[in-house]
Amino acid sequence: MEIFLVAAIIWLLFLCMLYESLYRKSHKTCYLLGYQCYKAPDDLKLSAGTAAKIALRNRNLGLEEYRFMVRTMVRSGIGEETYIPRNIMEGREMSPTLQDSLDEMTEATFSNLDSLFARSAVSPCQIDILVTTGSLFAPVPSLSSRIVNHYGMKEGIKCFSLTGMGCSSSVIAVDLVRQLFNTHPNSFAVVVAVELTAPNWYGGTDRSMMLSNILFRAGGSSLILTNHPSWKDRAILKLDAVVRNHVSDNEAYECAIHVEDNQGYVGARLTKALPTIAMRALEGNLRVLLPKVLPLWEILRFVVASYYWKTRMMGEKDAKSPVIDMKTGIQHFCMHTGGRAVIDGFEKSFGLGEYDMEPSRMSLHRFGNTSCSSLWYVLGYMEAKKRLKRGDRIMMVGLGAGFLCNTCVWTVMRDLEDVNVWGDCIDRYPPGTLVVNRMDEILDWIFDDCMSFINFQDYDRTTLFAR
Incomplete structure (x- = not known):
C-alpha cells in the first residue's frame, strides 16, 4: 500500500512540474x-553617539524606556553608518x-533615476509603465505623477502608486x-x-513602537525592466517566478501595524509575534x-523523506524532521533585512549557512532596514562581492504588513x-564581528553630557544597563 501511495505522489508531482514548465x-x-x-x-x-542624543530628545522616556532602547539598539545588528533624514538629524523629528x-522623497528618487537612465541607455521618454511604492507617505499628486512631470514622460504611460503594503x-x-508585460x-x-x-518618527514610550526608530533608516531603489527581445543581451537578470502570499488571521494582521498609542503618538507597532508570523507566511x-x-x-527526495519521518520516526526523540535543500536550485538568497531576529529565523528554519x-546581515548593518527597497x-x-555568475539563481524574500510574504526568483x-552603492565600503565587509557593540561610547556620552535630559545621578553607571 505504501509503495502505491509513494508512486501516486511521484506521478502527481511530475504532472505538476510539467504544467508549471508549460505555464511559464x-x-x-x-x-x-x-x-x-x-x-x-x-x-x-x-553614529552611536548621535543615536543616543536623538533618543534623549524624547522627554517622555524614563530610565527603563531609555535603557530598553539603548540595549535594543546595540543588539539590533545595525552599524555606525546608516542614514536618517535631515529633519531628524536637525532635531525636528517631532514636528x-x-x-x-x-525633500526626502525627492533626494531618494531623482538622483537614483538620473543614474539609472544614464547607465542603462534608456531614455525617460521610452518608459511605458511606471510603478512606485512606499507605505507611509502618499502625497498628492502621487510620486508616480511627480516622476512623470519631472522627466516629461509620454502622456500614454501607465502609472501605478502602491501604498500601505509594507517592506515587501x-x-x-x-x-x-x-x-502588464503580458x-x-x-x-x-x-x-x-x-x-x-x-x-x-515615534515619540511615545510603547516599546513595540519604539522598535521602528531603531530599525528603519533612509533609503530607496529604482529598477528598469523590459520584455523587449532585442534587449535580452543587455539584461542582467531574468525573472523566473513570483509567488505572493497573504496571511490574514488577526495575529498576523496586527503584528506590524500603523497605529496611535495611548498617549496619542502615531507609529508602527511591531509585536513579538512578528518573527513567528514571518516564518509561517514564508513556509x-x-x-x-x-x-x-x-x-x-x-x-521527490523531500516528499519521500517526510513521509518516512511521519510514519516511522516522528515519535523518536533525536529524529529531526527532514529539511528541503533549497540550494539544489538556488545559489543566492536576498532575505528582507527586517531585523536581526528575522534574519536569524530565515537561517535556522531553512537550513541556510x-x-x-x-x-542580508551586512545590508542591515550598513544601511539598516530601508523597507521596500x-x-x-x-x-x-x-x-x-562578485558572487553573481551567469546562470546562477537568486531568490528574493520580502515581508510586509498585512501580513504579506512575497518571493521571486x-x-x-x-x-x-x-560595486554600486557599496563602492566606498565593500572592502571592509564583513567586519570581524557582525554586531558592533558601542555601549561604552553611549555610556560615556550619557554620563558626560546628558544630565540635563534625564536625571541619572542616582544610578550607578556600571549597573545602568545590567540585565
Missing part, C-alpha cells in the same frame, strides 16, 4: 536591465513638515510589471521603491514557489561585478 513558457519574459540604490550624504550618517517629506512591496511592484509587448517599465522616515509561500524552481529529484545570510541593497552586496544573465 506561455508567459512573456521579464528582464531586469539595471537597478540603483540610494546613498544619502555623509552628513546624515547616524515634521510636508516639505521635509517631499517592491516584489509586488515587479509582479505587477510582469503581468498585454504590453516590447515595453519598458520603471519601479521606484522608497520609504520615508522623515514624517514617521506557505515556499510550498508554491519551490516546486517551480527546484529540480524534480529534490522535491552564514555565507547565505551574510548579504532593502532587497536591492542585499543584491548590491552580492554583486559588489531571478536568473543571472551574465557575470556581475559592479
